Amino acid sequence: MSQDVVHGSIAAIGAGLAVIGAGIGIGQIGGKAVEGIARQPEAASKIQTNMIIAAALVEGVALFAVVVALL
Amino acid sequence: MELVKPEIGLIFWTSLSFLILLFILGKFAWKPILGALTERELFIEDSLNKAEAAKEEMESLVKKNDDLLKQARAERDLILQEAKKIKDQMIADAKLTAAKEGARMIEQAKLEINNQKAIAMADIKNQVSTLSLDIAEKVLRKQFEDHKKQEELVGELLKEVTLN
Amino acid sequence: MNNKLILNSKLLSKIIIYAVFLLSYALPHQVFAKDKEEAGDEKKFNVKEIIFEHISDSHSWHIFGKLSIPLPIILYTDRGIEVFSSDKIINSEEGKEAIYKGSHYSYKINGNKIVALDASGKEDLRASGKLLDFSITKNVASMWLAILILLLIFFKVASSYSKNKGKAPKGLQSLIEPLIVFVRDDVAIPNIGIKYARYMPLLLTVFFFILINNLLGLVPIFPGGYNLTGNIAVTLTLSVIALIVVNFSVNKYYWKHIFAPDIPLWLYIIMVPVEMIGIISRPFALMIRLFANITAGHIIVLSLVSLIFIFNTLWISPISVLFVVFMDVIELLVAFLQAYIFTMLMSLFIGMAVEEHHH
Numbered sequence: 001m002s003q004d005v006v007h008g009s010i011a012a013i014g015a016g017l018a019v020i021g022a023g024i025g026i027g028q029i030g031g032k033a034v035e036g037i038a039r040q041p042e043a044a045s046k047i048q049t050n051m052i053i054a055a056a057l058v059e060g061v062a063l064f065a066v067v068v069a070l071l
Numbered sequence: 072m073e074l075v076k077p078e079i080g081l082i083f084w085t086s087l088s089f090l091i092l093l094f095i096l097g098k099f100a101w102k103p104i105l106g107a108l109t110e111r112e113l114f115i116e117d118s119l120n121k122a123e124a125a126k127e128e129m130e131s132l133v134k135k136n137d138d139l140l141k142q143a144r145a146e147r148d149l150i151l152q153e154a155k156k157i158k159d160q161m162i163a164d165a166k167l168t169a170a171k172e173g174a175r176m177i178e179q180a181k182l183e184i185n186n187q188k189a190i191a192m193a194d195i196k197n198q199v200s201t202l203s204l205d206i207a208e209k210v211l212r213k214q215f216e217d218h219k220k221q222e223e224l225v226g227e228l229l230k231e232v233t234l235n
Numbered sequence: 236m237n238n239k240l241i242l243n244s245k246l247l248s249k250i251i252i253y254a255v256f257l258l259s260y261a262l263p264h265q266v267f268a269k270d271k272e273e274a275g276d277e278k279k280f281n282v283k284e285i286i287f288e289h290i291s292d293s294h295s296w297h298i299f300g301k302l303s304i305p306l307p308i309i310l311y312t313d314r315g316i317e318v319f320s321s322d323k324i325i326n327s328e329e330g331k332e333a334i335y336k337g338s339h340y341s342y343k344i345n346g347n348k349i350v351a352l353d354a355s356g357k358e359d360l361r362a363s364g365k366l367l368d369f370s371i372t373k374n375v376a377s378m379w380l381a382i383l384i385l386l387l388i389f390f391k392v393a394s395s396y397s398k399n400k401g402k403a404p405k406g407l408q409s410l411i412e413p414l415i416v417f418v419r420d421d422v423a424i425p426n427i428g429i430k431y432a433r434y435m436p437l438l439l440t441v442f443f444f445i446l447i448n449n450l451l452g453l454v455p456i457f458p459g460g461y462n463l464t465g466n467i468a469v470t471l472t473l474s475v476i477a478l479i480v481v482n483f484s485v486n487k488y489y490w491k492h493i494f495a496p497d498i499p500l501w502l503y504i505i506m507v508p509v510e511m512i513g514i515i516s517r518p519f520a521l522m523i524r525l526f527a528n529i530t531a532g533h534i535i536v537l538s539l540v541s542l543i544f545i546f547n548t549l550w551i552s553p554i555s556v557l558f559v560v561f562m563d564v565i566e567l568l569v570a571f572l573q574a575y576i577f578t579m580l581m582s583l584f585i586g587m588a589v590e591e592h593h594h
Contacts, residue, residue, distance in 0.1 A: 049421070056576040060520060063527030067075070074291060074467065074530070080309075080369040081292060081468035085378065089444065089472065092382050097436035100389035104415060105435060107396040 014069035022062030029054045280544050286537045290462040290530055291347060293373040294321040298457045306376055310349065311367040314339040321370070324349070374469070377461040381447045389443075418442050418578060426582040430589050434582065437480060441473060442578040449529060449570030453563060464573070465529030467522070474518035477581045482514065485588040517584055521577060528573050532566040 033051035037044045215221040296304040305322035315338075323335040324344050334343045340351040340362055349370075351362035388407065395408045404412045423431040423438055448469075451459040463469050493510040496503075539562060542555045 052572065053576065053579060056524065056572065057520075060524035060527065063531050064523045066531065067523075067527050074287070075526075077468035077471045078292065079367055079468075081372065081374055081466060082472050083369055084371070084375040085469045085472040086476070088375075088378055088382055089440070089476065092385065092444065093437060093440045095386065096389055096440050100393045101436040101439055103393045104389070104396050105419070105432075107400065108412070108415065108419075110400075 011069045015066045018062050018065030018069060021065075022058055025058040025062075026055050029058065280541075280547075282538065282541045282545060285541065286534055289460075289537055290465060290533045292466060293347060294344065294349075294370060295325055296373045296376055304376075306371050306373065308342075308349065308368075308370040310337075310342070311369055312339050312351065312362060313365045317342075373461055374463050374466055377451065377458065378448065378463055378469075380458055381444070381451055381463070384451075385443055385447055414442075415439060422575070422579050423582050426579065426586040427589065428586060431582075434480070434484075434585055437476075438578050438582055441476075441581060442574050445473070445525065445577055446570065446574035449574060450567075452529065452533065453566055453570060462530065462533050464525055465533055467526050470522040470526040473525070473577070474522040477521060477584065478515075478518040480581075481518075481584045481588045484585055486591070488591065489588050517580075521580055525573055525577055528569055532562070532569055536562050536566065 029051055033047050036047045040047075215224075294308060295306055298304065305320045305325070308317075308319055308321050308324065310317040317337045317339055319335055319337060324333050324342060334341050334352065334356070340353070340359065341356070342349050342351055344350075345358075349366065349368055351359045351366055353359040353362070388411065392408050392411045395405060399405060403409075418439055419431070419435060422442075423435055427434060445464055448464045452462055452464060454460055493514075494507060496506055496510075498506060536559055539555050539558045543549070543552050
């Protein structure tokens with residue numbers, strides 16, 4: 001029982017770490033994308049598309065980590 | 072862990088259903104829809120191109136018209152200029168001819184006048200001589216009614232006439 | 236215009252209220268009715284079990300309360316095919332284990348898994364190991380429902396295209412057309428290039444298949460609420476299709492890029508295996524991404540609903556419902572986003588495969 005509890009906590013920490021990483025990553029992506037758009041508003045749609053793709057890639061990895069951590 | 076273990080049954084049914092869906096939709100939905108979309112886009116593009124072409128044609132027509140007008144104007148100017156030139160020429164010619172004719176006529180008139188004058192002078196001379204003869208005759212006749220006078224005159228005359 | 240907007244927002248708020256009502260009322264009842272009975276004496280609420288039960292497949296299609304539709308079970312055993320209804324095997328009453336005696340073996344359900352029993356009533360491990368479950372499960376049935384909806388929608392749209400040919404879109408057509416044009420102009424053409432037309436049917440089908448299943452998965456009441464696109468088997472199938480399509484449309488430049496790239500020779504030892512792993516890992520990432528996103532969304536929504544039962548008080552429900560609505564709105568975005576991302580990455584990989592060499 002106690003072992004199970006520990007196991008659960010470590011998984012939760014792992015999930016949390018993954019989420020922190022993803023949060024930083026997506027934050028960077030979003031921030032840089034906004035900077036890019038501010039610098040070149042005419043390329044906004046292109047930047048947005050790439051931003052979404054990049055964010056999805058990061059998020060995919062993070063979710064993968066979360067799933068692995070929780071299982 | 073069961074969550075990430077794919078079940079063979081679901082894989083089988085998913086692939087089967089998906090492929091059937093792909094086939095049916097591809098045949099009965101995507102083909103007509105995409106075809107209609109492309110057709111419509113082509114139609115719109117075509118219409119736009121046509122409108123553009125029409126506009127261009129219109130522009131070229133207007134330009135052509137302008138050109139024609141300009142040309143016509145230039146031609147008209149040319150014609151007018153020529154006409155003016157011809158007119159000037161004609162006037163000049165006419166003046167020249169008129170002057171020549173005038174001069175000729177004046178010359179002729181002068182000649183005629185001179186002739187007439189000469190004739191008239193001759194006539195006058197004749198008449199004068201006739202008249203003077205007549206007068207002289209009359210005078211003489213009158214003077215020589217008196218015989219004495221005749222002799223006097225003859226004597227006078229004879230005096231004048233010095234025989235040399 | 237303004238009037239219309241107000242009307243729309245009124246309608247929207249109505250819908251949200253209904254959704255909240257259904258979420259806060261129907262879903263928990265549906266979800267936890269069984270659990271309450273089971274845990275009657277214990278009074279212990281197992282969140283993990285409930286959530287996992289809801290995001291995994293099932294052999295019966297739950298409507299509400301105790302009502303559920305039995306689904307056909309199709310088993311491929313080493314002795315032949317066995318077909319029977321799932322209500323013969325699912326425990327209808329407490330404490331009674333239902334065993335169906337088929338023509339080859341006897342069967343009982345163990346969790347979600349069907350196992351074969353030998354004559355003595357014990358689990359026949361050999362036969363169970365060889366047992367292949369081709370049952371029409373909840374996910375299969377709801378997938379067919381989604382496919383039916385898709386077919387209805389697109390037949391109608393296709394017919395309206397032939398009906399008002401060359402005219403502006405109308406009704407359902409004008410809802411679907413921007414999506415189709417979006418997939419074509421923003422997903423296929425920029426990523427694949429001039430050869431996009433060949434892949435359009437596949438990309439459109441994948442996009443709408445994922446989209447409708449994502450959306451139906453968000454509906455909390457009966458025909459919806461399933462977790463198809465969050466099921467690894469489904470995403471695996473879709474990514475295998477992507478893998479096959481990508482590797483069947485490659486040209487020689489693609490292979491050259493993998494096996495003979497313009498790099499120093501010693502880098503080959505690293506690069507070639509990396510590129511070869513890339514062939515598999517890209518569709519693998521597709522599979523995991525869709526699965527994890529949708530599953531995570533379901534887990535979060537269900538966890539938020541479960542808060543009420545964990546704290547065992549009604550006072551937490553406003554917060555819980557508020558968060559659930561918030562999550563549902565985000566999930567609505569994710570439903571579109573994941574369909575877009577999947578299609579987008581698929582066309583990106585196809586584009587890499589068919590790309591002509593230029594550098």
